Amino acid sequence: MRLPILHRLALPLLLLSLQTAQAEEWAGTVKLASGETHVERDGQRLALKTGDRVYPGDRLITGKEGRIGVTLRDDTLISTSANSQLTIREFSFNPATHEGGLAVSVLRGVAAMVSGLVAKANPQAMRVSTPTTTIGIRGTEFIVEVESDD
Amino acid sequence: MTEPASRRLLRGFPAILAILLLAGCSAGPxxxxxxxxxxxxxxxxIIVEHAGKSVEVKDAYTGTRLASGKLDPENxxxxxxxxxxxxxxxxxxASPRRYLLHFEFASDKLTAQSRATLPTILDDLKNFPAPEVVVIGHADAVGAATVNDRLSLERAQRVRELLIGAGIPRDAIQVAGRGSREPLVVTRPGAQEARNRRVEIKLR
Structure with a gap:
């Protein structure tokens, strides 16, 4: 069966635009994933390994003895140790102007962070929160621990 | 004068609510x-905020502790x-690592010294897991901002081709142009400055 020419063009174009959108939206790259490491994305739980990209909305999860290290596109560094959960709620970055926004929530466990170019250009543009506190960043390296009873 | 019972209960409501809220906080993580x-x-x-109260932390290895709904400094x-x-x-x-490449005047040819750093960059790349290379072009203050944005991007794209030629996979390289926003040497507007016509390579 011959597809009309427009249809034959439309599908590849649609796929291309979807790929581009996704490629531009990625927040960072996993530089370390050891032990039990997962990502929760769009309601699905996937294994997370070194070299994987992370996206806004991702929840990074470590189990017993799990560790994750991520470098975001604006050079923000984030790590978590065992039994931790952290969500990259928001990430945008313009590499030409350094404008953007970054919101991270530490839900449980321990996370370390080194703020990057987004916070350097505008400290208000980086927001870190826990279940009950918010943290304003004026530079640059810090630890967040959230103990929970369960 | 006595109030109706229902009214007294209503007056006491904010106090009851406050107690409930406090109890709720203390059960938190x-x-x-x-x-x-x-x-x-x-x-x-860093400035830590909880329930309208904030604590500024300015000294290394100090911080705040939140327990029973109360935020306290901690050392x-x-x-x-x-x-x-x-x-x-x-x-x-690892923190990203940066290199500077310079070009010969009015040319897209790298200086001999800059060409010599290419093998070092390839070597250092091995220390980064899932390596990424970011190539950032810069322009001096001559010309309009839009022109410099384009020029700086073209310089970065030129260096990307050199890196691909040296064996770095294309999909590991991102390019960006910063125009004249980030001069290495601050000049008056519109001034020529060879040191600002540069490309920065970042490994991470």
Whole structure:
């Protein structure tokens, strides 16, 4: 069966635009994933390994003895140790102007962070929160621990 | 004069609500936030906010502790912090590494010195897991901002081709142009400055 020419063009174009959108939206790259490491994305739980990209909305999860290290596109560094959960709620970055926004929530466990170019250009543009506190960043390296009873 | 019972109950309501809220807070998680010195040894600052109260942390290895709904400053000391959080700190990725390439005047040819750094960059790349290379072009203050944005991007794209030629996979390289926003040497507007016509390579 011959597809009309427009249809034959439309599908590849649609796929291309979807790929581009996704490629531009990625927040960072996993530089370390050891032990039990997962990502929760769009309601699905996937294994997370070194070299994987992370996206806004991702929840990074470590189990017993799990560790994750991520470098975001604006050079923000984030790590978590065992039994931790952290969500990259928001990430945008313009590499030409350094404008953007970054919101991270530490839900449980321990996370370390080194703020990057987004916070350097505008400290208000980086927001870190826990279940009950918010943290304003004026530079640059810090630890967040959230103990929970369960 | 006596109030109706229902009215008294209503007056007491805010107090009851406050008690309930406090009880709710104390059941929340315990949290700790600690400021570390950055990798160059400098100490920044963080501001921790909880329920309308905020604590500014300015000294390395000090922080705040939230327990029973109350936010308090805390100073555990460097050794205790290092010990408790060692595995998390060690999991932080390496800081990005930067190199500068310069071009011969009015040319897209690298200077001999800059050409000589290419093998070093390839070598250093091996120290980065899942390596990424970011190539950032810059322009001097001559010309309009839009022109410099384009020119700086073209310089970066030129260097990307050199890196691909040297064996770095294309999909590991991103390019960006910063125009004349980030001069290495500050000049008056519109001035020529060879040191600002450059490309920065970042490994991470």
């Amino acid at each position: 315990r949290e700790r936030i600690v400021l570390l010195p950055d990798r160059s040894g400098q100490v920044g600052a 555990l000391g460097e050794e205790a912090i290092r010990q408790r959080y060692q595995s998390t700190i060690e999991a932080l990725p």
